[in-house]
Amino acid sequence: MQEIRKDLVEMLSEKMDRIEQDINVHVEGLVWAKPITYWDYIQTDLLLNLQVQRTTLPDEMIFIMYHQVNELLFKMALWEAEQITAKKQDSAVYFIEKINRMSRYFDVLSSSFTIMSNGMQYEQYMKFRNTLTPASGFQSAQYRIIEFTSTDITNLADARFRSKINNQTPTEEAYEHLYWHAAGKDHVTGKKSTLIKLFEERYKAEFLRIIDANRGTNIWARYQELPEAERNNAELIAAMRHYDRTVNIHWVMAHFHAAAAYLDKGPKEVEGTGGSDWKKYMHPKYQRRIFFPGLWSKEELDNWGTDV
Numbered sequence: 001m002q003e004i005r006k007d008l009v010e011m012l013s014e015k016m017d018r019i020e021q022d023i024n025v026h027v028e029g030l031v032w033a034k035p036i037t038y039w040d041y042i043q044t045d046l047l048l049n050l051q052v053q054r055t056t057l058p059d060e061m062i063f064i065m066y067h068q069v070n071e072l073l074f075k076m077a078l079w080e081a082e083q084i085t086a087k088k089q090d091s092a093v094y095f096i097e098k099i100n101r102m103s104r105y106f107d108v109l110s111s112s113f114t115i116m117s118n119g120m121q122y123e124q125y126m127k128f129r130n131t132l133t134p135a136s137g138f139q140s141a142q143y144r145i146i147e148f149t150s151t152d153i154t155n156l157a158d159a160r161f162r163s164k165i166n167n168q169t170p171t172e173e174a175y176e177h178l179y180w181h182a183a184g185k186d187h188v189t190g191k192k193s194t195l196i197k198l199f200e201e202r203y204k205a206e207f208l209r210i211i212d213a214n215r216g217t218n219i220w221a222r223y224q225e226l227p228e229a230e231r232n233n234a235e236l237i238a239a240m241r242h243y244d245r246t247v248n249i250h251w252v253m254a255h256f257h258a259a260a261a262y263l264d265k266g267p268k269e270v271e272g273t274g275g276s277d278w279k280k281y282m283h284p285k286y287q288r289r290i291f292f293p294g295l296w297s298k299e300e301l302d303n304w305g306t307d308v
């Protein structure tokens with residue numbers, strides 16, 4: 001018969017006292033507990049039942065699953081981001097580790113985008129996309145939250161109106177000038193497309209709250225609060241630049257090429273399922289979304305997204 005280690009019994013007993021629980025009840029619970037299995041722990045049954053097609057075309061399954069892979073990796077990136085933003089940081093080491101994790105996730109997403117551009121039959125995509133209209137990956141809330149968590153709202157403003165927005169601009173006004181409204185808002189009439197209307201009905205209130213919560217606490221702000229010596233750490237600066245580039249140029253361009261593989265291939269140009277003028281809208285040289293502008297030279301900023 002095995003013996004229980006005394007130090008473990010003491011630790012457990014102290015914990016049970018602390019949370020006012022009876023140790024004997026908990027130990028007896030262990031006697032009847034089911035052994036843990038991989039499938040229960042990872043919830044594979046639940047996970048593998050989340051792929052529901054709207055058409056009979058087999059390649060739609062690839063489209064659904066790859067989007068889900070993206071959302072999971074977005075969640076992994078946010079998990080790290082929220083640990084950086086949660087409190088004032090004083091060391092470059094912690095920052096570097098977290099930023100590198102986030103970059104790694106986006107590197108995986110950028111390099112795997114050929115699953116979309118080369119991995120589905122053009123004819124099938126052009127059919128099943130009709131059943132998705134007017135939905136679009138544009139409506140990924142996590143993607144937007146990664147942006148709000150990464151930088152100041154001013155850096156996410158439409159480049160044409162950026163000079164009108166500063167850190168004192170009321171949240172809702174700044175929100176209305178976000179770069180992504182260009183995909184679905186007529187700037188003369190101000191009329192919003194169905195794509196954005198539905199997105200806002202579901203998420204706008206949450207976005208406003210998240211923007212507020214990240215004022216002065218987003219990754220760029222937390223970086224700027226670091227002590228000067230930490231802020232000047234060459235490894236940290238390289239990590240931050242890599243993250244900015246992988247999210248705002250590499251992923252964006254991989255996505256752009258995937259869109260072009262379908263929307264630009266046929267006899268006439270096709271608009272996105274969300275209805276945007278995608279060629280103009282999606283290119284980083286027009287969006288000029290830069291999380292950490294202070295870490296790039298003037299020349300690099302001027303040429304943002306033009307060397308890819």
Ligand code: HEM
Pocket residue numbers: 066067070071116117135136137138139140143180183255258259260262263271272273274275276277278281282
């Ligand atoms: C064949 C595959 C894809 C095509 C053709 C495509 C096309 C487009 C287009 C045209 C837009 C602009 C909005 C619109 O008019 O719909 C867009 C936006 C977007 N898509 Fe995709 N997409 C594809 C795959 C993906 C995947 C796998 C994701 C991952 C979640 C994704 C996420 C996004 C995001 C986040 C936006 C907004 C980007 C921004 O505002 O700059 N897309 N997509």
